Amino acid sequence: MTSLSRRSILKGAAALGGATLLSRPSLAYEGLPILRAAPASAQLASAGYPPTPVWAYATEAEGNVPGPEIRVQAGARVNFQLANDLPQPTSVHWHGIRIENAMDGAAPLTQAPVPPGDTFDYDFVAPDPGTYWYHSHNRSTEQVARGLAGPLIVEDREPWLGEPSAATRELVLILDDWLLDSDARIIENRWEDLHAASHSGRMGNTVTVNGAAYPELDIQPDERVRLRIINTATDRIMPLSLPHLSARLIALDGHPVTPREIDTLILGPAQRADVVIDGRVDGEARASLLLDPGNGEWVEIAGFIHSGDTLPSRGTDVRPLPAWGTLPVPDLSDPQRETLLMEGGAMRGMLETRFGGETMGFRELAANGMVWAFNGAANEMDKPMFQAALGRTVQLKMSNRSVFPHAIHLHGHHFTVLSKSGAANIEGDVRDTVLIGADETVEIAFVADNPGQWMIHCHMLSHQKSGMMAWFKVA
Ligand SMILES: [Cu+2]
Secondary structure (H helix, E strand, O other): OOHHHHHHHHHHHHHHOOHHHHOOOOOOOOOOOEEEEEEEEEOOOOEOEOOEEEEEEEOOOOOEOOOOOEEEOOOOEEEEEEEEOOOOOEOEEEEOOOOOHHHOOOOOOOOOOEOOOOEEEEEEEOOOOEEEEEEEOOOHHHHHHOOOEEEEEEOOOOOOOOOOOOOOEEEEEEEEEEOEOOOOOEOOOOOOOHHHHOOOOOOOOEEEEOOEOOOEEEEOOOOEEEEEEEEOOOOOOEEEEOOOOOOEEEEEOOEEEEEEEOOOEEEOOOOEEEEEEEOOOOOOOEEEEEEOOOOOOOEEEEEEEEOOOOOOOOOOOOOOOOOOOOOOOOOOOOOEEEEEEEEEOOOOOOOOEEEOOEEEOHHHHHHOOOOEEEOOEOOOOOOOOOEEOOOEEEEEEEEEOOOOOEEEEEOOOOEEEOOOOOOOOOOOOEEOEEEEOOOOEEEEEEEEOOOEEEEEEEOOHHHHHOOOEEEEEEO
16 A cells, blocks of 8 residues: 555545544644654555554654554663643553653553643653563553554664574564454444453454554565564453464563473463564465464464575574663562452452442442452552562562453563463563463562552453552552
């Protein structure tokens, strides 16, 4: 599609839908580059379907999904003025960045949500290399589902691409899950769906890779490519597979791991994986990225088309990524022990639970939109779940007493997985979001080295909204 026809489609969408918003004069600003959040249009579904009205980020021209790639050197500043051209207040969270608290974007804990027509200056250091993303953190069940997410890439500290047994090229793959109607419009009347919230969350029916259904990506025979895979879905856990491409995992949530072969890879919402693949040399013209939508049947969500010259083999070994060198090591000799008990959801429910300063039963909680609890409280935001002294190691035991998995995310910190629980979590991995299966317990440890008020929540955004949200304080 040419840029001209793209623009005329966008104009058409503006005339139909968000005309008032899109035609508003640009917000005045000086200095910082703009990151605009505004209604836009994107060709999510296959050719033949109309474009989908979305909400999108843009640094120039019209927004698209995913949002523009932000790429910086490790230790460099990221700075943008968020300009809110949405019909709702919003904020931007920089997921996985060990950021200063005031820049974390976790409305309303670390900042007030930015009203429509207003701006907010984000200016922070990105200390650790890796694959990250940014997304709305206000009314996020709706705003992320409408498209407000984009990649944030922090470059390796030392050269890796092009080095012996490393990849020669990288490809960012933003995976998303959309709930669309037959005209490819986002189904908008289910943001408050408590049935979905009490199960696996608001599941979509269209999975996109870089904003397109079933894209075809070029790869040369024997070419070694670093995939930076990001699950930006609001609720969908994505079991992934890259058969016949010799997939090796080299980083999780931005943090390097010793390269390991993988048959399948499970990415919960907000999790990332860096994977090295080698193009095929056996004459097959096509390979696939497969996803298990939940029924055990692998479906193709993107194709890798082999074309061009065969590249010289880089051997079978994969060069590890340069170490971070920036993360303090937890002191497990005398940690501060904390627990997180997850209860609620369909088929288990929860007992008396605190909400809004009162103790309520199941029906009253549901009437308030709450179906989940952390440590006997639903979305308790008036006081911290725990407090840690600056520099203290916290060992957090997280037990899931529900029949659904949860993707627990800590803001401002990365943590070491101490105990393996199920196939998704490997002891010793360093992450910022961890999947905890039904009736599983995972222990993690981290050094509370970042002062401030930090959210801890399920990154299944339907679960976060309906009870699985809290915060801890480091001071
Ligand atoms: Cu959850």
